Amino acid sequence: MTNPFDRAVIVGGSIGGTLAAAAVAPHFAEVVLLDKDHLPDEAVFRKGVPQGAHFHALLAAGRQAMDELLPGFAEHAFELGAARLDSALDVMRLDRVGWSPRFESTLEFLMASRPLIEKALRDQAHQLANVRYDSGVEVAGLVGADGRVTGVRLADGRNIEADLVIDASGRFSQAPEWLQELGYPAPSEEVVNAHWGYSSTFLRVPENWDPGFRALAVTPFGEGALTPEAASRAMAMWVVEGDRRWILTAQGSGGDHPPRTEEKLREFISSIGVPELDKALAEVEFPEKISMWRDTRSRLRDFAGQPDRPEGFFAIGDAWMGFNPVYGQGMTAAALEARDLRSVIEEQLTEHPKDLTGLAGRFYAKADALIKYCWNSSNTLDHRIPGVDYTVDGEPRTVDASSSEFSDRLAAYMGLDPDRYIKYRETTQLLRSPEWLGSDEVVSAVKAHWDELGRAIVPR
Ligand SMILES: Cc1cc2nc3c(=O)[nH]c(=O)nc-3n(C[C@H](O)[C@H](O)[C@H](O)COP(=O)(O)OP(=O)(O)OC[C@H]3O[C@@H](n4cnc5c(N)ncnc54)[C@H](O)[C@@H]3O)c2cc1C
Structure with a gap:
């Protein structure tokens, strides 16, 4: 069967871009992922995804959607060294209601570093004959005419034509400016900033280490804090690759950001007041550098509510909604959006063969419920944090610190x-x-x- 369209161009070859490519691949002769970064063959940190140095929890729904879009993803990730955890037995979790129960369960987690997850996805996408990555290519804008986006403009001055352009360029996406350059209104933008900060490092643990867990997450902040300092603090550590590579991330809200040096970071984590955590920390080494992350705003661009938009273009992943990472929703939302995209493009082409008109509207309408659910659930928690800022199109708004x-x-x-x-x-x-x-x-x-x-x- 010949594909009805010549080319889809995707801006960004990371998680959202790769999954979007898998979703639309059956309908295009070629799908080209343009990334300004050099995409490595190995599971290593790269500068186009600076958040890759911090822990990345993959929710079970995200893993499931990734497997549906790129079959074999999870098995390949395990072969590369991802850990397979029983969500109740292997995970020790302390939150405002105490320690979570531990027992053998059927809910499995895939735990890995962010670079490993991205590599496992990209390896699977390489098996799709019509999908290719073009590395080191920066997109600088859109090209369009007569109500339709017809391609992208590159930073080196070239244009690339496309029947469909998908923006998957992440939380720093320029899509609103690109749309305005074509004469369309930018989407309305809501921002919630609870001023969280991260410090993360990879750990070396003793051989055959058995601290009684394979993942530990401690989040009893707010009224449930164990010590006065811990009211704004949280942390997690878990195995990410093999048995001896673990990641440690400390988080502080309301501007109480975790520090960069090993000594101070150990003090910060110890102040949370959990003896089990102190014992584990005393047994591990910090052989790698400590990375910081400060921009944890949640930013929702209301693409679904845009009054006027061109055909042939939409945003996915963090380019649509950039999450406060604390709640671990970003990769999963990108995967669920891509799964929605796969179903809406099939519907569209069943009803209107060879016509993509209306696809952007259909996609936004379908995935918006998920986006708004994630937006509301992370905001409910952030709204309770002292000093939280909330703006709509730059105008300050009052938060709804509803009761917990x-x-x-x-x-x-x-x-x-x-x-x-x-x-x-x-x-x-x-x-x-x-x-x-x-x-x-x-x-x-x-x-x-x-x-x-x-x-x-x-x-x-
Ligand atoms: C500190 C931190 C911790 C996080 N922890 C979690 C977590 O625990 N769980 C979770 O699910 N999510 C987490 N996230 C969110 C997660 O990283 C993102 O949701 C996810 O990466 C979204 O993927 P994306 O493909 O939309 O964007 P990204 O992964 O950011 O990729 C964007 C890509 O676009 C490329 N690009 C950008 N601009 C251009 C351009 N102009 N031209 C060409 N290419 C371009 C970049 O090089 C990059 O490859 C965290 C985020 C942060 C900041």
Whole structure:
């Protein structure tokens, strides 16, 4: 069968770009991913993805969507050294409602460094005969005429024609400016900044190390903090490749940013007040440099609500919504959006063979529910952080610091029963619809045990 269209161009050959390429590949003679960076063959840090030095949790729904779009992704990642963790048995998690229950479960996590996840995806995409990466090519704008984007303008002055252009250039995407250059309005932009900062480093752990977990996440900040300093602090450490390469990330909110030197970073983490964490930390070495990240704003560009847009162009991944990374949603959202893209392009071409008119609108309409869900869930948490800033198109707005009384009790209730707990984890991993959490069955059970559950909201 011949493909109905000649070329799709994707700006950015990272996670969002690679998955978008897989989604549209069946319909184009060629899909070209342009990346300004030099994309390495190995799973190594690269400057086009500076966040690659920090921990990247892949939610179970993200892994599932990646496997659907690029079959064999997860198995390949495991072959490259990713760790396979039982989400309840191997993970020790301390939050505002205490330690999460530990037991053997069927919910598996794939834990890896960010460069490894990207390599595993790209290796799978290389197997698609009509997909190719063009490295070291920077896109500087769009080319368009008569209400349609017809290609991209490169920084070196060349133009590349395309039937479809997808912007997957990440959180620093210039898409609003590019649209304005063509005479279209920029999308409205909301920004929430709870002033989180990160410090991360890769660890060397002793041979056959058994600290009692393969991942540890400590997030009892706010009212659940164990020490006064910990009110703004969180951390996680887990195995990322092989048995001895672990990553450590410390996070501080409201401007309480973790430091860069080993001694100060150890002090920062120790101030959280968890003896199990102090013991583990005393047994590991910091052989690599400590990387910092400060720009953790959540930024939503309302592409779905744009009153006027050209045909033949849309944004995906962080170019659409750049997440506060603390909640680990970015890669998963990019994967779920790409899965939506695969289904809308099939629908579009079934209804209108050889016509992509309306595809951008269809795609935004379909993926918007997910985007807004992720936006609301991370903001509910960020809005409670002292000093949080919220703007719409640059204008300051008041935050809705809604009470956590119900959500904390809900989390405590879920931890009381293993089956219910796994169902809950599947929901937070975006594998299940969140509707169940608001169902009469769950809400009335939480209300019936309100005081008892309230007493659980002390970490230990
Ligand atoms: C500190 C930090 C920690 C994070 N932790 C997590 C986590 O735990 N879990 C999670 O799911 N997500 C996490 N994220 C988010 C995650 O990194 C992104 O959501 C994910 O990478 C989105 O992928 P993307 O392809 O949209 O953008 P990116 O991965 O940022 O890729 C953009 C690509 O576009 C290229 N590019 C940019 N401009 C141009 C141009 N003009 N021309 C050509 N190429 C261009 C870049 O070189 C790059 O390759 C974190 C982010 C940060 C900042």
